Amino acid sequence: MWETIIVTPFTNALLYIYKLIGGNFGVAIILFTILIRLITHPLMASQIKGSTKMQEMQNSKEWQDIQKKYKDDKEKLAQEQMKYYKDIGYNPMSSCLPSIIQIPLIFGLYQSIMRALAASPAQLLILTRTVYSFFHVGDLVPLNSSFLWMNLGQPERVYMFGYAIPVLAVIVAITTYVQSKVTMPASTNPKDQGAMMGKMMAVYMPLLLGYFALTFASGLSVYFITGNLIGIAQYAMLGKVNWRALLPGQKPAPVLATRKK
Amino acid sequence: MKKKYLVLLGLLLSLALALSGCAAGLTASSWPALATDAKNAYLAGGPYVYAVNLQTGAQAWRFPASASAANPFYATPVLTPDGTHLIVGGFDKKLYSLDVQTGLSNWQFTDAHDRYYGGVLVVNDMIYAPNADYNLYALSLKGQLQWTFPADQSIWGAPVSDGANVYFGTLGRKVYAVDAKTGKKVWMQVLDGAILGSPIVLKGKNDLFVGTYGGTLYALSTTDGKTLWSKPVSSWIWAGPVLDGTNLYVGDANGKFVAYSASAGAKVWKADLSLNGAIIGSPCLCGGNIVVGTEAGTVYFIDPTGKILQTIPLSTNMKVYATPAAAGILTLVAPTGGASTDPVLLALDAAGATKWSFIPPK
Numbered sequence: 215m216w217e218t219i220i221v222t223p224f225t226n227a228l229l230y231i232y233k234l235i236g237g238n239f240g241v242a243i244i245l246f247t248i249l250i251r252l253i254t255h256p257l258m259a260s261q262i263k264g265s266t267k268m269q270e271m272q273n274s275k276e277w278q279d280i281q282k283k284y285k286d287d288k289e290k291l292a293q294e295q296m297k298y299y300k301d302i303g304y305n306p307m308s309s310c311l312p313s314i315i316q317i318p319l320i321f322g323l324y325q326s327i328m329r330a331l332a333a334s335p336a337q338l339l340i341l342t343r344t345v346y347s348f349f350h351v352g353d354l355v356p357l358n359s360s361f362l363w364m365n366l367g368q369p370e371r372v373y374m375f376g377y378a379i380p381v382l383a384v385i386v387a388i389t390t391y392v393q394s395k396v397t398m399p400a401s402t403n404p405k406d407q408g409a410m411m412g413k414m415m416a417v418y419m420p421l422l423l424g425y426f427a428l429t430f431a432s433g434l435s436v437y438f439i440t441g442n443l444i445g446i447a448q449y450a451m452l453g454k455v456n457w458r459a460l461l462p463g464q465k466p467a468p469v470l471a472t473r474k475k
Numbered sequence: 476m477k478k479k480y481l482v483l484l485g486l487l488l489s490l491a492l493a494l495s496g497c498a499a500g501l502t503a504s505s506w507p508a509l510a511t512d513a514k515n516a517y518l519a520g521g522p523y524v525y526a527v528n529l530q531t532g533a534q535a536w537r538f539p540a541s542a543s544a545a546n547p548f549y550a551t552p553v554l555t556p557d558g559t560h561l562i563v564g565g566f567d568k569k570l571y572s573l574d575v576q577t578g579l580s581n582w583q584f585t586d587a588h589d590r591y592y593g594g595v596l597v598v599n600d601m602i603y604a605p606n607a608d609y610n611l612y613a614l615s616l617k618g619q620l621q622w623t624f625p626a627d628q629s630i631w632g633a634p635v636s637d638g639a640n641v642y643f644g645t646l647g648r649k650v651y652a653v654d655a656k657t658g659k660k661v662w663m664q665v666l667d668g669a670i671l672g673s674p675i676v677l678k679g680k681n682d683l684f685v686g687t688y689g690g691t692l693y694a695l696s697t698t699d700g701k702t703l704w705s706k707p708v709s710s711w712i713w714a715g716p717v718l719d720g721t722n723l724y725v726g727d728a729n730g731k732f733v734a735y736s737a738s739a740g741a742k743v744w745k746a747d748l749s750l751n752g753a754i755i756g757s758p759c760l761c762g763g764n765i766v767v768g769t770e771a772g773t774v775y776f777i778d779p780t781g782k783i784l785q786t787i788p789l790s791t792n793m794k795v796y797a798t799p800a801a802a803g804i805l806t807l808v809a810p811t812g813g814a815s816t817d818p819v820l821l822a823l824d825a826a827g828a829t830k831w832s833f834i835p836p837k
Contacts, residue, residue, distance in 0.1 A: 352689035356646040
């Protein structure tokens, strides 16, 4: 099911782009990542809108008053929160549902890159069974996995002065950090758990994705970097990028929610 | 707050696991390969190389003592001319020389940058080791590097030699002839598809036969690499053809198995095994017959006239990707894909009956 609906079509689309542009797999990964992000942009926009609304809500005095007032009565607190959601026109699912829908697409994209790279005989055999019949499989192999200074099927290292430097892993970690920081909504509420989680993610995600970039094929790193840059661009298009967050000691002014009239 | 941190940590770990799972496409995976001498069968499969007694089917030794599942063996092991050592490369980028009596390694060659998919060629006291790092390494029998030939792409099939030159194909659709002593290129020929398997040379006739992933069987001149004849087959060819001196036998992904005349490429006979899956491994010339395994897990014994003598279905889920091997009156088949309790090596007699089976001890 997962194979038929996601991995196989994604792999074939990736290979189609690869053929279309004359056999550069690095460019194919970049174009396919952009294509998927464009298709899922409405979901992303909806998620950003929902997150902003939630942030505004958590920064509001009314919300904080409700938290204080009903801190010892969980049932009543839940009722009042729901009432407040309704009053300001906020749907609690609006910030997480689009993310949930995007996750399988991101995983599918990731798997299709790995599938298409087919770095061993067993993987090539699987790829052979994945490609649609309109491709002549013999024409696709070997996939040109050279891109810039990288072999996309291998973890990337640049050898300088006798040291193997994982340049791409560093770029992945930096772009992930920048994306996390500049797209993180501002919060004045010291007990805002979302903001605290965001701060933690800004630390852990660059490390995690940097580790993946260090360990796995560099084609994956190209996908991570492209995804990070597109993510920043998507936020920028919606006017939600906060470049000042990158400067030390800078705290952006929060926005406050208002009840519907 | 501690709970929140734990939840976040859990989420990150889940993501890590999910991505690792997705990256299964990059983790090592392989199917087994076989060699034999008068005493043992040598099975390179999964994380070990096993020596299995041909009389009893019992394990004589296995290498290494402690293995990593991430670094299996795929390349066919090859015996040195004196039969004392077994040369085999692994996914760990190392080429090993193993004592056939003990299974202990007497040297390792660690200069390669990628995995060994192709078996080595051992001839004239030299070892020619193809690697996925695009290089063909020439070593002495003591494992000392003599020369390195850089090819255009990964080399997945074993090289062959006529004594003067070494011939091999690459994933880059090229066939190379390299001087066996100096490592200098003699000629290079571009074909219609990647070459995943091993070519075969007909000594004395100066003919080299190559099957391609483009679905063509080629006969090339060993003198200059020019095409003598070529025959399209019904699908891609994974492993190379075999030759009995007169005819060439080759199977393809559609399960078509064809005998061609080596001299002119005329079709001699065709056996349609397509109901039982793709033919991935090379056929084996075993005991006067041709033995072919299919992806659907069926082993066929075919006589030289094309008559199917035996059809032996293996257990459910078993696939035969490895080239079978002859061991006296026995034919050895190394299936893959079965349950952990299924055998990884079967010894069949001429009637196709199982004489013994080998299940690796835990």
